[in-house]
Amino acid sequence: VTRTAPAREESSDAALLTALRSGDEAAFAGLVDRLSPGLLRVAQAWLSTRAAAEDVVQETWLTVITGLSGFEERSRLSTWVFGICINLARKSAAKERRTLPFSSLPSSSLPFSSLAPEDDTGPAVSADRFRPPGDPDWPRRWASVPRPWETDPAGRLLATETRQVLAEAMAVLPARQRLVVFLRDVHGLAAEEVSALLEVSPGNQRLLLHRGRSTLRATLERYLDPAT
Amino acid sequence: MSAMPGAGERVHAARARIETARDGGDVACQDLVEVVTDYLEGDLGEDATRRLEDHLALCTPCADYVAQVRITVHAARELAAGGPGLSAPVRTALLDAYRRATGT
Numbered sequence: 001v002t003r004t005a006p007a008r009e010e011s012s013d014a015a016l017l018t019a020l021r022s023g024d025e026a027a028f029a030g031l032v033d034r035l036s037p038g039l040l041r042v043a044q045a046w047l048s049t050r051a052a053a054e055d056v057v058q059e060t061w062l063t064v065i066t067g068l069s070g071f072e073e074r075s076r077l078s079t080w081v082f083g084i085c086i087n088l089a090r091k092s093a094a095k096e097r098r099t100l101p102f103s104s105l106p107s108s109s110l111p112f113s114s115l116a117p118e119d120d121t122g123p124a125v126s127a128d129r130f131r132p133p134g135d136p137d138w139p140r141r142w143a144s145v146p147r148p149w150e151t152d153p154a155g156r157l158l159a160t161e162t163r164q165v166l167a168e169a170m171a172v173l174p175a176r177q178r179l180v181v182f183l184r185d186v187h188g189l190a191a192e193e194v195s196a197l198l199e200v201s202p203g204n205q206r207l208l209l210h211r212g213r214s215t216l217r218a219t220l221e222r223y224l225d226p227a228t
Numbered sequence: 229m230s231a232m233p234g235a236g237e238r239v240h241a242a243r244a245r246i247e248t249a250r251d252g253g254d255v256a257c258q259d260l261v262e263v264v265t266d267y268l269e270g271d272l273g274e275d276a277t278r279r280l281e282d283h284l285a286l287c288t289p290c291a292d293y294v295a296q297v298r299i300t301v302h303a304a305r306e307l308a309a310g311g312p313g314l315s316a317p318v319r320t321a322l323l324d325a326y327r328r329a330t331g332t
Contacts, residue, residue, distance in 0.1 A: 204236075
């Protein structure tokens with residue numbers, strides 16, 4: 001299964017680009033409003049303050065404005081914008097590190113390529129949900145089974161409250177996992193794009209995604225099915 | 229790249245056991261949950277994918293588990309629009325810059 005952006009988004013890229021290049025201010029404002037919350041969150045993974053992140057996002061959009069005519073459409077528009085933002089955030093963090101004492105920086109501003117011990121958040125599912133390895137009949141099979149979730153659009157999963165639970169769970173993921181899940185699952189970037197943008201190997205990209213998704217699933221399960 | 233020994237080795241070991249499983253029934257559920265991302269990413273390899281899918285066909289809890297992961301991924305997409313955006317002055321400055329650059 002390849003994770004790609006919804007077709008709607010891809011097919012609208014060309015039309016959006018045409019509008020942006022022809023000076024359609026509403027189209028530009030719409031794009032800024034749609035992507036800026038995400039860009040701010042991405043920039044904050046490297047920077048210590050909200051103000052510094054906002055500076056980076058502003059610079060990102062100025063770079064986008066300048067680069068619109070030369071954008072070669074080898075990637076999706078949003079991927080290009082995120083890439084600019086990540087590069088600027090990295091540069092800005094390097095500058096910050098030279099001017100601020102190291103201890104005042106958030107741990108998340110450490111280089112992305114060095115995975116942290118905090119990223120080993122344990123097994124995908126707690127070991128006590130399974131029968132022990134020595135079980136004579138069903139070793140390492142489910143002891144406490146996951147139960148199907150109600151996914152009816154009118155049901156609980158898509159409720160605002162559930163989205164809030166997911167958003168909060170996302171906010172407390174270790175920084176690197178959060179960034180990978182954010183770019184992959186929230187914004188729909190492809191695995192190769194995220195590996196390249198974050199300068200992380202494909203294997204570690206997948207591992208961070210695995211850790212992050214597993215934690216989010218477990219949190220949703222505790223919320224949707226508290227008995228487990 | 230073994231900077232994350234715990235998680236990396238856990239997935240690696242689970243993958244190796246699934247690759248050598250006799251059949252779907254020989255796959256441990258506890259291994260399946262560690263390779264589910266490799267599976268959904270299409271990076272599991274032919275043999276392990278076949279074993280895993282054989283297992284899913286006969287293990288309802290694991291099928292439910294994979295469905296939950298898919299739902300989680302799908303639900304995450306709904307968070308794209310959330311969160312605070314740019315402050316009003318910055319937004320206005322950007323629209324001005326855009327207008328100047330495109331000459332409208």
